[in-house]
Amino acid sequence: MTAVRLPAGPRRRHENTPDTAALFARLSGLPAGPRREALVDELVRAWLPLAHRLARRFRDRGETLEDLRQVAALGLVRAVERFDPARGSTFEQYAVPTIVGEIKRHFRDHTWDVHVPRRVQELRRRVRTALGELAVSVDDRVPDVARIARQAGISEDEVVTGLGAMGSFRVLSLEAAVGSPGQDEHYTLADTLGEPEHRYDVVLARVAVQPHLAGLPERERRVLAMRFFHGMTQARIGAELGLSQMQVSRLLSRSCARIRAAVESPAADVPAAA
Known part of the structure; x- marks a missing residue:
């Protein structure tokens, strides 16, 4: 039997897809200034459900959904500011790859180099948030573990785990220099690693x-x-x-x-x- 290709139908639109063609037409003619910024904000609010929907696609990859939504919103803002309706495509066709690309870039540049349990990632996030909140206080002292634990609402052992995760976000290159800068002899981390000794056999x-x-x-x-x-x-x-x-x-x-x-x-x- 010969397969018959049916003509492509119209692109399916989601129920929450707004009709913003007129707003983008106005935006393309506005110079930089408060009016343009206000119109950009209106368009971002209108298309924010799309960004959140795209963020949910990546929710099981180790990042919190809230962080993914923020990254997707950033991609949406860039899409709104760069979209040119004169090129003939719809904003949704332009925004989807832009937002997805921003999320993938976030995973590439800002997420873990190695697999870390989700619980440890959550502890790192809570410790980081607590440190940020304590940093804006009038007390200039460096917060200790007990104070961070009270601020984050977790135990001191969990704070220690979160602090350790903050220092383990990136793996260290084997080409990284080892030793003090003042030392005459410089060597890399790879130089400190042992090698298999075949004579053991x-x-x-x-x-x-x-x-x-x-x-x-x-x-x-x-x-x-x-x-x-x-x-x-x-x-x-x-x-x-x-x-x-x-x-x-x-x-x-x-x-x-x-x-x-x-x-x-x-x-x-x-x-x-x-």
Whole structure:
């Protein structure tokens, strides 16, 4: 069956979409001044439900809805001031991407670099608000934890958590300089981090193998030591011990198999040599 594309219908309008074409026509002809500012305020109030509706789309991403509404309102103000009705598009078509872009920019520039529980984010917000309120008081003293707790209406432990979150809003770059500015030697945070030590695996392997080596016959221990600790070839080992290269190869295979079995099954005893 051949699909048939129906012609696009008219764009659906929300019930609270205002008709402000006449107001924007007036705004485009007004110079800067009180009359223009008053008209901008009227248009922002008319379109504020749209901004709030767009803000709700992002409410489950770690920011409070009130903060998102403020960011969306800022985007709405910019859309009102920049909209040019002469270009032919409606204000809603222009405002939606402008407001959404402002919200996304807010998430990119002003939100957490790492995931933080919502409860901690809320404590940070309440502590920050309390600090702002205390900063405008006549008392010039730096507020202590108890005073912040009373102002924010939370416990002192919660204040400590909120203060810690305020200092953890941004991650520190590994390229950040470490040390006092007066020091002659400068290094970065990355220079203070440890690196994986691959020789640890060798140490662990030797510790695991050591007790099982003692259970091998003397000749097999010598063959293993000459091969793996002194780097001797099988032919040279055979010449030293009066064995053929084939015998040396069989001794090595049998000894390694016994030790491997013992290491992988610690409860098993090393079989006694014949």
